[in-house]
Amino acid sequence: MINFHDLHTLKSFQALKTLPIPSVADNFTAIHVEEQNIDAGGGLTYNYSAKGVNEELLEALQALADEQQVIDKYELLLSGEMMNTGEKRKVLHHLTRAQQANDVIHEGTNLRQFYHHEQKRIAEFAQRIHTGEITGSTDKKITTVVQVGIGGSDLGPRALYLALQNLYLNKLEAKFISNVDPDDATAIIESCDLERTLFILVSKSGTTQETLANQNFVLQAAKKQNILHYDVMKHMVCVTSQTSPLAKDDRYLASFFIDDFIGGRYSSTSAVGGVILSLAFGAEVFEELLIGAAEADSQAREQSITENAALLDALLGVYERNIKNYAATAILPYSQALSRFPAHLQQLDMESNGKSVNRDGQAISYATGPVLFGEPGTNGQHSFYQLLHQGSDVIPLQFIGFTHSQCGVDYDYEASSSQKKLNANLIAQIAAFALGHTNNENMNKNFEGGRPASLIYAQQLTARALGALLAHYENKVMFQGFIWNLNSFDQEGVQLGKVLANDILHGNASSTVNQLFQIIQ
Incomplete structure (x- = not known):
């Protein structure tokens, strides 16, 4: 039997709260870089070596996924069960x-x-x-x-x-x-x-x-x-x-x-x-593109979180949101071709899991979906990375990178190509966020480190890889909805604004709202 429980009622979540939080810097090692990789389908690999993950945490996250029956709920969705409780619809x-x-x-x-x-x-x-x-x-x-x-x-x-x-x-x-x-x-x-x-x-x-x-x-x-x-x-x-x-x-x-x-x-x-x-x-x-998406969907059916990239990504996101209390996530593709991909993920994630009631419409007491934002590297490095490195809030990072460019046109400058410089910057940022840097003489140049990052990478951004990347995030968001016991498939918050706009246009809004509307006419 499949049950739907709020996160705070789960024994596995209560146990997760008692675990010591692993050090990101201490766990960012050459062995973990080599071992902490998961096939994500479509030629993609998910690497979580800079997330600060140890065996004890993996076991606790597996227990959480099992108790919340995440994969069973995915299978229920695939079988055609009504999973959109708000609109009484299947999710297909x-x-x-x-x-x-x-x-x-x-x-x-x-x-x-x-x-x-x-x-x-x-x-x-x-x-x-x-x-x-x-x-x-x-x-x-x-x-x-x-x-x-x-x-x-x-x-x-x-x-x-x-x-x-x-x-x-x-x-x-x-x-x-x-x-x-x-x-x-x-x-x-x-x-x-x-x-x-x-x-x-x-x-x-x-x-x-x-x-x-x-x-x-x-x-x-x-x-x-x-x-x-x-x-x-x-x-x-x-x-x-x-x-x-x-x-x-x-x-x-x-x-x-x-x-x-x-x-x-x-x-x-x-x-x-x-x-x-x-x-x-x-x-x-x-x-x-469809083939790549189907491959990622198939990978997402694995029960073991170390064989299921989307599920582990989702669980680590829940851990960072509900145990570490991080309120935002940055999506950082080191590919100009993915310039609008973070904008798509903003809607996918925040419209799905920006909820404060569970799938039965009852209020919940824990944090749910984070704020998402992002921009391609290396442009973002010269924009908002200052806050990511030294700001008062820790923001988990999701990097996306590729070995080869799409156009195949490149030139050397100072003994390396532009693509190599792009990827050197990508890896340098992951290391800098994880390890930080100490400068006792000038605290303004001190980097605390310990800021968690994941990396999704492939040889090249092809249609197949893109389909898998799209499905990875769709499935991650779905899994997080299951873990938080949300309905990730309706968006009532969007509907209210539509109703009010229609009222304004037809003169049916309140006097205060109509007055505000008049000042912009």
Whole structure:
């Protein structure tokens, strides 16, 4: 029988609280660097040698995972159990890549076939666009694709596109409109040749205010250009659920579907990411991303935490949040291609586990999801690393690095290449955070050290590695939700702001709120 318990009620958590906290510096040794590695799927490896982990702590964390039945709950989710208690829904984003992994079994065979069918439709559509079989309404070949969406319909797909554009041939240039700020849409539309541009409208519900406003912005801007024989609806496809109002609108060039069991922030491996990535790079590149994600999902089913990178990452995060009382985590990719990946993880993590009630809606007494932020190295070193090194708050660090660059273009300067300098900086930062530096003559140059860091690394940032990286963090967030006994799959805090904004626009807000609104008009 699977039980759902709050963290503070677990015997294993109470035992964890009594353990001495291991020293990060003392445990950062050559032996641990060699031994404390876990295969994370997709060619990725998770190294936790700078986390301050000893055998006693590993045993305690394993006991916590076992008592909270974390892997059993993952299997329950995969079997199609209703795990989104707030919205009374299943959670099925793993199924979007399930057909890639033979050991992923799901009772919802029809849904698995549904996702497979949609991916096949997307691949065929992309191929017809690439070959010119489908052209714009004025018979010109499509060269640009613009995704119109917000939140999970933008952050994940945008991060993935930027991560891959250096390595794979761009069949179409991709751009994104997300913010309801009219300057966002104006800048993108003015940069496009509308006769050669395809728009993808993405809204699962078909009612997202910002997205529908931006669709209207595109329609009006296109009308204003008054292009002979141009029909903007023949340049627009939609990604939505089959029950949404958009699904019933046959003016779109094509419609691709997801279902209500996939949350926006978990939707990048569905049609939400699949359409734009397949159009931009080809369906075979998107397929590679799915394979990497499926490999990480498979690794995440391991019961042993020393064989399950996502689970150990999640447990160490809980340890740092609830035992060490660290309130934030920094995501530090040493790859410019991952420039928007931290922004995607902000939504994934903080929208999922930014909760103060458990999955039954009861108040909890312990800390949950941390604040996430990040920026690529080495840029971040010249920005916020000062606080990370010497600030009054200790912030755990998650580094991401690759042996080889994507472009393959590099030059030596002062006896080493730029890629080697990049990775030297990465390793130097991990060591500096862990070990610190003592300067008794000038305390301003004293570095306390003892600041924990992990490293996820691979040979190169390929589509397969990117898929595994995406799934690693999705599964980490899911596991932490299980440990904290949260529902990681709804986002009621987002809904309140939407309701209030609608009230303001229709004049139904309080006098105080209306007065505040007036001062910015």
